[in-house]
Amino acid sequence: MYLFVETLEQGLIYSLVVLGVYLSFRILDYADLSVDGTLPLGAAVAAGMIVAGYNPWLATVMATIAGMIGGFITGFLHTKFKINPLLTGILTMTALYSVNLEVMGRANIPLLNQDMIFMPIFGLEEGTFTLGLLIGIVALLVFLLYRFLDTEVGLALRATGNNRQMITSLGVNTDNMKLLGLGLSNGMVSLGGALLAQYQGFADIGMGIGTIIGGLASLIIGEVLLSNGSISRDLIAVVFGSIIFRMIIALVLWLGLPPAYLKLMTAVIVIAALAASNIKSIGLKKESPVYADSN
Amino acid sequence: MLTVTNVIKIFNPGTVNEKKALNGVKLHLKTGDFVTVIGSNGAGKSTLMNIISGVFPAEQGKIIIDGLDVTCHPEYHRGKIIGRVFQDPMMGTAAGMTIEENLVLAFRRGQKRSITKAIKTKDRELFREKLKLLGLNLEHNLQQKVGLLSGGQRQALTLLMATLTKPKLLLLDEHIAALDPNTAYQVMELTKQIIKNNQITTLMITHDLHQALAVGNRTIMMHEGEIVYELKGDERKKASVSTLLSLFEKARGREFSNDRMMLI
Numbered sequence: 001m002y003l004f005v006e007t008l009e010q011g012l013i014y015s016l017v018v019l020g021v022y023l024s025f026r027i028l029d030y031a032d033l034s035v036d037g038t039l040p041l042g043a044a045v046a047a048g049m050i051v052a053g054y055n056p057w058l059a060t061v062m063a064t065i066a067g068m069i070g071g072f073i074t075g076f077l078h079t080k081f082k083i084n085p086l087l088t089g090i091l092t093m094t095a096l097y098s099v100n101l102e103v104m105g106r107a108n109i110p111l112l113n114q115d116m117i118f119m120p121i122f123g124l125e126e127g128t129f130t131l132g133l134l135i136g137i138v139a140l141l142v143f144l145l146y147r148f149l150d151t152e153v154g155l156a157l158r159a160t161g162n163n164r165q166m167i168t169s170l171g172v173n174t175d176n177m178k179l180l181g182l183g184l185s186n187g188m189v190s191l192g193g194a195l196l197a198q199y200q201g202f203a204d205i206g207m208g209i210g211t212i213i214g215g216l217a218s219l220i221i222g223e224v225l226l227s228n229g230s231i232s233r234d235l236i237a238v239v240f241g242s243i244i245f246r247m248i249i250a251l252v253l254w255l256g257l258p259p260a261y262l263k264l265m266t267a268v269i270v271i272a273a274l275a276a277s278n279i280k281s282i283g284l285k286k287e288s289p290v291y292a293d294s295n
Numbered sequence: 296m297l298t299v300t301n302v303i304k305i306f307n308p309g310t311v312n313e314k315k316a317l318n319g320v321k322l323h324l325k326t327g328d329f330v331t332v333i334g335s336n337g338a339g340k341s342t343l344m345n346i347i348s349g350v351f352p353a354e355q356g357k358i359i360i361d362g363l364d365v366t367c368h369p370e371y372h373r374g375k376i377i378g379r380v381f382q383d384p385m386m387g388t389a390a391g392m393t394i395e396e397n398l399v400l401a402f403r404r405g406q407k408r409s410i411t412k413a414i415k416t417k418d419r420e421l422f423r424e425k426l427k428l429l430g431l432n433l434e435h436n437l438q439q440k441v442g443l444l445s446g447g448q449r450q451a452l453t454l455l456m457a458t459l460t461k462p463k464l465l466l467l468d469e470h471i472a473a474l475d476p477n478t479a480y481q482v483m484e485l486t487k488q489i490i491k492n493n494q495i496t497t498l499m500i501t502h503d504l505h506q507a508l509a510v511g512n513r514t515i516m517m518h519e520g521e522i523v524y525e526l527k528g529d530e531r532k533k534a535s536v537s538t539l540l541s542l543f544e545k546a547r548g549r550e551f552s553n554d555r556m557m558l559i
Contacts (some may be wrong), residue, residue: 003337070359134354143508147412148389148410150412151409151410151411151412151413152360152399152403152408152409152410152413153408153409153410154410154413155396155399155400155413156400156408157394158389158391158392159392159396159400162390162391162392163386163388163389163390165381165386166386166387166388166389167378167389167400168370168371168374168401169348169370169374169387170374170401170403170404170456171371171374171375171404171405172374172400172408173369173371173372173373174371202441229391229440288385
C-alpha cells in the first residue's frame with residue numbers, strides 16, 4: 001500500500017513533465033529534447049534556493065520560470081537561426097548540463113531537514129498532505145491548460161502545430177506561438193523537476209536523462225488507453241498515462257528487474273507503441289507538411 | 296486595391312539552377328476587380344501569388360495593398376488582409392481541429408488574439424448561418440474534426456474561412472483543380488456567389504481556359520515571368536478559348552500544336 005501511494009505520487013509529479021511533453025510534441029508538433037535539461041534545471045534551481053534559505057514556494061516558482069527561459073532559448077534557436085527543431089533541443093539540453101552544474105555547485109544537493117512545500121500545514125498528517133497537495137497542483141494545472149487551449153491564443157497555438165501554413169495565412173506569427181508553446185512546455189517540465197527534487201529529497205545532475213522518452217512512453221500509454229481526440233480527454237489521458245507508466249516501472253522493479261535496465265525497458269515500450277500505431281495506421285498519422293510550390 | 300510594380304523574383308540566384316520566375320511584373324487591380332490568371336506551367340502564376348501573399352520576398356519591386364506598402368511585411372502580417380485558398384484542400388484547414396475551431400481562427404483574422412474563450416455562443420450562430428450557405432450540411436456538425444471531411448468539403452470550408460471577415464484581397468491558386476468535376480463545379484459556383492455578394496477584389500489562377508473567360512471581369516496571361524496579355528471589356532466578351540490559345544502561340548513565338556493539350 002505504501003509502495004502504491006508512493007508510485008501514485010511519483011506519477012502525479014511526472015504527469016506535469018508529461019503535460020509539458022504533450023504540449024511540445026502533440027500540440028506544437030515539435031520534438032523538443034530540451035526537457036532532458038529543463039527537468040534537472042528545475043530541480044537544481046529549487047534545491048539551490050531551498051538550501052540557500054529561500055521560501056520553498058518561491059523556489060518552486062523560480063524553477064518554473066527558469067524552465068520557461070530554457071524553452072524560450074530552444075524556440076529562439078529554431079525561429080531566429082532556423083536550426084532544426086531536434087537539434088535545438090539537443091543544443092539546449094547539452095548547454096543546460098553545464099548551467100545545472102553551475103547552479104547546483106556540485107553534482108548532487110541533498111535536501112535533508114530543509115523546509116519544503118510538502119511540509120504539512122493545518123495540522124494534517126504528512127502522507128495525506130503530500131498526496132492532497134500533488135492532486136491539487138496537477139488538477140489546477142490540467143484545468144488551466146484546458147481553459148488555455150480553448151482561448152483564442154490557445155487555438156492559434158494548436159493550429160500552429162496542426163497546419164502552420166494555414167494559420168500563417170490567417171495572420172498569426174507562428175514563431176511567437178512556438179516560443180510560447182516551448183516556454184509553457186519547459187516551464188511545466190521544470191516545475192515537475194522542482195517538485196521531484198523536493199519529493200525525493202535531493203537534486204541530481206543526472207536526473208534528467210531519459211525524460212523525453214519516459215514522457216513519450218507515458219503520453220502514448222495514456223493516449224492508447226483513454227484519448228478520444230478531444231483536448232479534455234487528452235489532458236486526463238496524459239495524467240493517467242504518467243501514473244500507469246510509473247506503476248509499470250514499480251511493478252517490474254518489484255518483479256526483480258535490475259534498475260539499470262529501466263531505460264532500456266522504457267525505450268522498448270516507446271518503440272513498441274510507435275511501431276504498433278504505425279503498422280496498424282489507426283488514423284494517428286498526421287498529414288505530412290505541405291510546402292508552398294516554388295513555381 | 297492591389298498594385299504590383301516591377302516585381303522581380305529570382306530563385307537560386309548565382310547558381311546553375313538560377314531561375315528568373317518573375318521578370319518585372321506590373322499589375323493593378325481596382326477595388327472589386329475579379330481577375331483570372333492563365334499561363335502554362337512555370338509561367339510564374341503561383342510565384343506571383345506567393346510574392347503578393349509574402350511566402351517569399353521579392354528581389355525588386357513594390358507591392359501595395361489598399362494604399363499600404365507591404366513589400367517588406369512578413370507573410371503572417373499580410374495574412375491579416377489577404378484571404379487565400381490553396382490548390383491542395385489539405386492546406387487551408389487544420390485537420391486535427393473541429394469545424395468551429397477552424398472557423399473561429401479565421402473569424403479573428405486581423406484582430407489581436409486574446410486569452411479569452413475563443414468560441415462564444417453568438418459566434419456559433421453566425422457559423423451555422425454561414426455554413427448553411429455552403430449547402431453541405433456542415434452546420435449540424437460544428438464539433439466534427441475537419442480531417443474527417445472530404446476534399447471538396449474542406450475546400451468549401453477554406454473558401455468560407457478566407458472570406459469570413461472580408462479580406463482586402465482574395466487569392467485563389469487553382470483552388471478547384473484537385474477536386475472531382477462535380478465538386479469543382481459546386482465550389483466554383485460558391486466562389487462566384489461569395490465574391491459577388493461581398494464585392495471582394497480577387498485574383499484567381501486557373502488552368503481551365505473556358506473558366507478563365509467565364510468568370511471575373513479581366514483575364515491576364517503570364518509567360519516566362521511576365522504578364523504578356525490582358526483581356527477585358529468587349530474584347531474579353533468576344534474572346535473564346537481558341538482566342539486564348541492563339542495568344543499563347545504568339546507569346547511563345549512558335550507553333551505549339553503538339554503540346555496544346557497541356558493547356559486545356
